[in-house]
Amino acid sequence: MDSRTVALIRTTFKAVAAEEGGPEKLASSFYATLFSDHPYARDFFPAAMDSQRDRLVRAISYTLDRLEEPDKLLPFLEQLGRDHRKYGVQPEHYVAVATSLKSAMRRFGDTEMWTDEIDQAWDEGLSVIAETMIGAAQKESTPAVWSGTVVEQRQVLRNLTVVRLQLDQPMSYAAGQYLSVQVPSRPRMWRYLSPAVPANTNGEIEFHIRSVLGGWVSPAIVGQTRIGEQWLLGSPLGGLGVPRNVKRKMLMVCCGTGIAPLRAQLMSMAQRRTNPKVQLFVGGHHPCDLYDLDTLSRLAVANPWLTVTPVTENDEYPWWYEDSGEPQAELPGLQPRLTGQIGKVVAGFGPWADRDVQIVGSPSMVQTTKFRLMAAGTQTRNIRHDPLF
Structure with a gap:
């Protein structure tokens, strides 16, 4: 797609999204059109559609933001295409979705603004998305589920x-x-x-x-x-990971169960001969939220390239936590626990200019940490996280 086509698609979507209740109305209109014109499509979706509507708008926004970055967008769409096989999706279903989405856009956009050129731009954009997903699904030989x-x-x-x-x-x-x-x-x-x-x-x-x-x-x-x-x-998704033979140092930041994908990477790296230095900040609201410190302690002791710093927003335990009353023993290999909001704590250590950064957690935690790091001088291109939907 050329820059003109991308601009037309983004402009019309942002115009709808900027209206009061625009994203919700767009999602509701899309699904109403899809289920009315293609009743069989209802079987692909859950009975409760609230979260599904929110995810649709975020997914559209994520895709449109990367229309001019095919090296990032196309692998993402290919992964989605492989994943959508679990629904039993066929090529004709993509046509139904594209037609319904464009109808919803046209309904809630400015009718005078929706020209033939804009219509053609959306056709081209939706065609690229559908063809990429369909092609990846058809080439895949792994199980659909x-x-x-x-x-x-x-x-x-x-x-x-x-x-x-x-x-x-x-x-x-x-x-x-x-x-x-x-x-x-x-x-x-x-x-x-x-x-x-x-x-x-x-x-x-x-x-x-x-x-x-x-x-x-x-x-x-x-x-x-x-x-x-x-x-x-379903099929694996996402692009986090540390390639073999990488030399650039790593900064990993997570909260709560966000430790899961980072721990998996550290366990995988521990099987290699050499690794770059890795600084991991693991956070939670309360000390008990740092539930996986035993595993991280063992990893840090066995792998000198790994430094682990626990961070909690509060020093006290929540009222519902059953504390034995015994003082918690300090675990070997871990840095002293710090108190504060994790994004602020991490950014306070400096710009991390020499690091590749991974952030995992809730959407609000990821965005807050990312903005604090950028404000401290971390280059945006060095920060990675999964799509927030």
Whole structure:
């Protein structure tokens, strides 16, 4: 696509998004049009559509922001195409989605602004997206979906659980990637989770899940997961990871269960002969939120290239945490715990100009940490995180 086409697409989308309630209206109109004109498409989506609407708008925004960066956009779309095989999506379904989205855009945009040139621009943009996803799906030889049996469920905190599964066949994924998961109690509600261990030939995989207040899926996983139940898993997604033979130092920043993809990378790196220096800041609201420090301690002791600094916003434990009253022993290999907002703490150490940066956590945590690092002098091109949707 040329710059003119990209500009027309972005301008019309931003005009709709800027209106009061524009993103919500656009999403509602899109799904209403899709389900009305193509009733079979309703079976691909969950009964509750609230979070699905939000994810749609964020996904569109993420894609449009990268229309002029094909080296970043196309691999992302190819991953999505491979992942969408789990729904049983066929090429004609992409046509239905593209037609419905353009109709919704035209309905909520300025009718006088929607010219033939804009119409053609959206056709071209949606065609590139669809063709990239379809092509990647058709070339893929791995399973469309994996099945995994829960073999361990360990309650770490009141609102956090660790689940280990045995896959029906090994899955090849890069440490740091994430994948979509569907649990028996929430059919058609796929949620993204990051494996906390590297891929292995035995097909064993581990997830760390925190219950989100008001969420549909995470509370069900934390409260209802049972040994022996079957989960479904989609294709690996995401681009986090540390390539072999990389020499540039690393800065890793995470909060809560965001430690999972970073821990998987560190475990994978520990199997290599040489590694760059890695500084990991692991954060939480309370000291008990740093639930994986034992593992990080062992990794730091065994690997001199790794430095781990715990950070909490509060020094006290929450009221619901059952404290034994015994003082917590200091773990070897860890730096003294710091207190403060993690983004502010990390940025306070300097611009990190010599580091490649990875940030994992909630969307608000990622954005806040990223902005603080940029304000401190970190180059934007050196900061990586997964799409925030």
